[in-house]
Amino acid sequence: EAQVTQNPRYLITVTGKKLTVTCSQNMNHEYMSWYRQDPGLGLRQIYYSMNVEVTDKGDVPEGYKVSRKEKRNFPLILESPSPNQTSLYFCASSLGEASGGFSYNEQFFGPGTRLTVL
Amino acid sequence: QKEVEQNSGPLSVPEGAIASLNCTYSDRGSQSFFWYRQYSGKSPELIMSIYSNGDKEDGRFTAQLNKASQYVSLLIRDSQPSDSATYLCAVEAIFYGGATNKLIFGTGTLLAVQP
Numbered sequence: 001e002a003q004v005t006q007n008p009r010y011l012i013t014v015t016g017k018k019l020t021v022t023c024s025q026n027m028n029h030e031y032m033s034w035y036r037q038d039p040g041l042g043l044r045q046i047y048y049s050m051n052v053e054v055t056d057k058g059d060v061p062e063g064y065k066v067s068r069k070e071k072r073n074f075p076l077i078l079e080s081p082s083p084n085q086t087s088l089y090f091c092a093s094s095l096g097e098a099s100g101g102f103s104y105n106e107q108f109f110g111p112g113t114r115l116t117v118l
Numbered sequence: 119q120k121e122v123e124q125n126s127g128p129l130s131v132p133e134g135a136i137a138s139l140n141c142t143y144s145d146r147g148s149q150s151f152f153w154y155r156q157y158s159g160k161s162p163e164l165i166m167s168i169y170s171n172g173d174k175e176d177g178r179f180t181a182q183l184n185k186a187s188q189y190v191s192l193l194i195r196d197s198q199p200s201d202s203a204t205y206l207c208a209v210e211a212i213f214y215g216g217a218t219n220k221l222i223f224g225t226g227t228l229l230a231v232q233p
Contacts (some may be wrong), residue, residue: 042225043162045220106164107152114159
């Protein structure tokens with residue numbers, strides 16, 4: 001089954017304790033992205049990756065790190081979590097091919113990780 | 119700042135009626151548009167994509183695109199209580215005329231279908 005998986009699904013932690021949220025896709029997609037979703041603010045992109053070893057900041061990258069050592073995996077790292085990073089996090093992937101102004105790239109989302117930082 | 123605007127709702131319709139969800143976007147060069155459905159606490163699920171002006175139909179769903187007016191809409195015919203969810207409009211950002219793969223999301227419209 002084609003899917004994007006995330007772990008853990010739920011996490012409660014304390015300020016300053018480093019954590020990693022894993023993301024994996026089995027569709028051989030080149031483009032992967034992390035979002036956070038907060039009430040009234042919608043989905044905001046944190047980081048994205050166009051391919052292995054190619055990552056870049058999204059709209060709200062402060063306090064986060066990512067890596068893309070393998071095509072299928074794109075972990076999100078919070079080195080020193082703070083309460084303002086309490087949110088619902090989604091990983092997504094898409095083919096990543098583009099031609100001119102079109103990409104025809106439908107993004108598929110993982111199930112989400114609900115993070116609470118106390 | 120590229121923006122995607124949606125009415126937050128709630129949009130309340132009776133069962134069996136047509137629900138009409140609207141979205142406007144600011145980036146005139148955008149070419150790819152998507153509608154996602156999100157149930158509370160769940161992940162966004164892609165239901166429609168549209169790339170050309172006009173209508174695109176898939177079952178009970180019809181997406182409509184008007185690039186001149188920078189407007190995209192989603193019609194849900196024969197609405198069912200199971201359609202009650204938040205509907206997110208997403209537009210692919212363009213950079214110097216080229217696709218970026220980055221989606222800009224609206225904040226969503228909450229649809230409530232009354233039995």
